[in-house]
Amino acid sequence: MADVDVRLVNVTKKFGDQTAVDGITLDVSDGEFFTLLGPSGCGKTTTLRMIGGFEQPTSGLIELKGEDVTFLPAHQRDVNTVFQSYALFPHLTIFENVAFGLRRSGIKGGEVTRRVGEALELVQLVGFEQRYPAQLSGGQAQRVALARALVNRPAVLLLDEPLGALDLKLRKQMGIELKRIQREVGITFIYVTHDQEEAMTMSDRIAVMNKGRYEQLAGPETLYERPATRFVAGFVGASNLLEGRIGSEGDQWTVTLPSGSTIRAPKSLGDIGATGAIGVRPEKLSLLEPGQESKGNALEGVVVDTSYLGVITQYVVEGAGGLRLLVSEQNVDRTTRNDTWRPGERVTLTWRPEHGFVVGDAVGA
Amino acid sequence: MGLIRRHPALVPLLLLLPGITWLGSFYLAPNLQMFASSFWSGSLENGFAFSLGNWVNYPNALGTYQEQYLRSIQYGFAATLICFAIAFPLAYFIAFRSGRARSILLFLVVAPFFTSYLLRTIGWRTILGDESIVLGPLKSVGLIDPSARILDTPVSVVAGIAYNFVPFMILPIYVSLEKIDRRLLEAAQDLYASSWGAFRRVTLPLAAPGIFAGSLLTFIPAIGDFVNAELLGNPGTTMIGNVIQRQFLVVRDYPTAAALSFMLMLLILIGVTIYGRLLGTEELTSKAI
Ligand SMILES: Nc1ncnc2c1ncn2[C@@H]1O[C@H](COP(=O)(O)OP(=O)(O)OP(=O)(O)O)[C@@H](O)[C@H]1O
Numbered sequence A: 001m002a003d004v005d006v007r008l009v010n011v012t013k014k015f016g017d018q019t020a021v022d023g024i025t026l027d028v029s030d031g032e033f034f035t036l037l038g039p040s041g042c043g044k045t046t047t048l049r050m051i052g053g054f055e056q057p058t059s060g061l062i063e064l065k066g067e068d069v070t071f072l073p074a075h076q077r078d079v080n081t082v083f084q085s086y087a088l089f090p091h092l093t094i095f096e097n098v099a100f101g102l103r104r105s106g107i108k109g110g111e112v113t114r115r116v117g118e119a120l121e122l123v124q125l126v127g128f129e130q131r132y133p134a135q136l137s138g139g140q141a142q143r144v145a146l147a148r149a150l151v152n153r154p155a156v157l158l159l160d161e162p163l164g165a166l167d168l169k170l171r172k173q174m175g176i177e178l179k180r181i182q183r184e185v186g187i188t189f190i191y192v193t194h195d196q197e198e199a200m201t202m203s204d205r206i207a208v209m210n211k212g213r214y215e216q217l218a219g220p221e222t223l224y225e226r227p228a229t230r231f232v233a234g235f236v237g238a239s240n241l242l243e244g245r246i247g248s249e250g251d252q253w254t255v256t257l258p259s260g261s262t263i264r265a266p267k268s269l270g271d272i273g274a275t276g277a278i279g280v281r282p283e284k285l286s287l288l289e290p291g292q293e294s295k296g297n298a299l300e301g302v303v304v305d306t307s308y309l310g311v312i313t314q315y316v317v318e319g320a321g322g323l324r325l326l327v328s329e330q331n332v333d334r335t336t337r338n339d340t341w342r343p344g345e346r347v348t349l350t351w352r353p354e355h356g357f358v359v360g361d362a363v364g365a
Numbered sequence B: 001m002g003l004i005r006r007h008p009a010l011v012p013l014l015l016l017l018p019g020i021t022w023l024g025s026f027y028l029a030p031n032l033q034m035f036a037s038s039f040w041s042g043s044l045e046n047g048f049a050f051s052l053g054n055w056v057n058y059p060n061a062l063g064t065y066q067e068q069y070l071r072s073i074q075y076g077f078a079a080t081l082i083c084f085a086i087a088f089p090l091a092y093f094i095a096f097r098s099g100r101a102r103s104i105l106l107f108l109v110v111a112p113f114f115t116s117y118l119l120r121t122i123g124w125r126t127i128l129g130d131e132s133i134v135l136g137p138l139k140s141v142g143l144i145d146p147s148a149r150i151l152d153t154p155v156s157v158v159a160g161i162a163y164n165f166v167p168f169m170i171l172p173i174y175v176s177l178e179k180i181d182r183r184l185l186e187a188a189q190d191l192y193a194s195s196w197g198a199f200r201r202v203t204l205p206l207a208a209p210g211i212f213a214g215s216l217l218t219f220i221p222a223i224g225d226f227v228n229a230e231l232l233g234n235p236g237t238t239m240i241g242n243v244i245q246r247q248f249l250v251v252r253d254y255p256t257a258a259a260l261s262f263m264l265m266l267l268i269l270i271g272v273t274i275y276g277r278l279l280g281t282e283e284l285t286s287k288a289i
């Protein structure tokens, strides 16, 4: 296990009577790309600002490299931030923007020039030294913000939706770039985003936040394959949740749907609790002609919508009792038929119990 | 409309037309007329005659009134410094710390304008008078000499000028401070600047255009002011504005008055240019946006 770089213990932040962050405890390891993912207003920025020193927790403890920094002002923390709006100094050249932190920590002359040069090289902006921020494109400004933070070689870099202001194509490109830079410099990144795709492609681990706490903290694969709560299942990728009467049969959980059908999932997938459900991702479902042999779990239904999306075709299937399920089928792999299913056709939906997942009781409920 | 569509280059011209007409008739024409009259000789009774040889009006006027020029510069300078010392902290407070009181405070800054300039200045006679609320208590306690006075001294003149022009310093500084993105200050602190460091490296440079504008708006009218010296001063505090006013309206020596006015304008122009260079404001204003 690598060293712990950042540790939050039971950190809570209240603004008046509103709780923005509600008792978060987590460890971020040295050199990790750690992401706080969640919808707007869930407390991501507030958490990040407390780590950066711009906000003080109402209660709880924040440690950096084993040292308690809960009440240390921002300028004394070995942490730098890439702000969502970049916050480049408009009256300083790119060179001076990047050199700002170095100069404040007393580094002089040639050393400043060398390190600023290195940082600009890292973000591929050599030659922009004498420009002013107003003369940069959004993507370039974003790189300068990154260089300005990285040049100080902080223990931890905080990034608050750094790609939020860029268009989709540039965002993807910069995402890959960010990941490369992080690997190159080996600095711990704590990254905030509400874009699950961004989080999945870049992160080592992701904390999925909701209403001031995180519901699951895991790697991208685990979050997708084994979402632990309804919220995570819905926020990270698409899923079908099957709710009903919960039971237990040997080493399997059972859920009996209102229609009377029973579906199963191995207990090894997780604890279903008293109010949980069994879920399954759309691509794990197969569509069969009614009566064909199923893979374990099976539900009858009617195709109500078909959308051809290139790589996949997406279906909405309505089962008994109005239950709607999302199914996606790879277009290369039409083993059962040579054509897409059409609305109105009767089908059997089937999947192997171990390909589902189990969500437990809601966190904090 | 058709004309504009065919000649889009006309648009700026049309937009400028009212301004040009106004300035042409009420600024440029009188100035030219005044410039011409500075080369006059003669008197109101015997009539004036124009001759380029009358350039001597300039050195003559300067020779006679250099003391008043010098005094105006000193008073204007002192008043501008006082205004800055009052205005910057106040503007800073209103921009950064005032919360919901902001609009009330801004209103209070401009509230004096609802009363006439003359009346307010005369009001200062009461405030600064020998037995006034300022001096009276101090004298009765024995803190200062019973014969001490402020009214009709350079102090009261400079105080009056500073009082009258301080809003012109506050407002531009406030505007420039208000515009500063608060996240820039957080960014500075994130990059190891202390609060003072962030102020010096970020707030102050970004406020420079406001400071520049404010000090011009204060210094220029202050240096040409005559009301405060007239109402709050003594014959020994006469400023160049008083001289010009008297030459125009009392003595009616138009050539001398005109020459004095032009030298004052030139003086201000030179001063402003040097000041602008020193502060590098052109760069600042174009890049701070
Ligand atoms: N300074 C503040 N004063 C009062 N309430 C605040 C303050 N800052 C944040 N909040 C509240 O705290 C909650 C969490 O805010 P936060 O900015 O951390 O959300 P976020 O997850 O970053 O959202 P977004 O994705 O929209 O940026 C919100 O409900 C917000 O209204």
Ligand SMILES: [Mg+2]
Pocket: A044, A045, A046
């Ligand atoms: Mg945020």
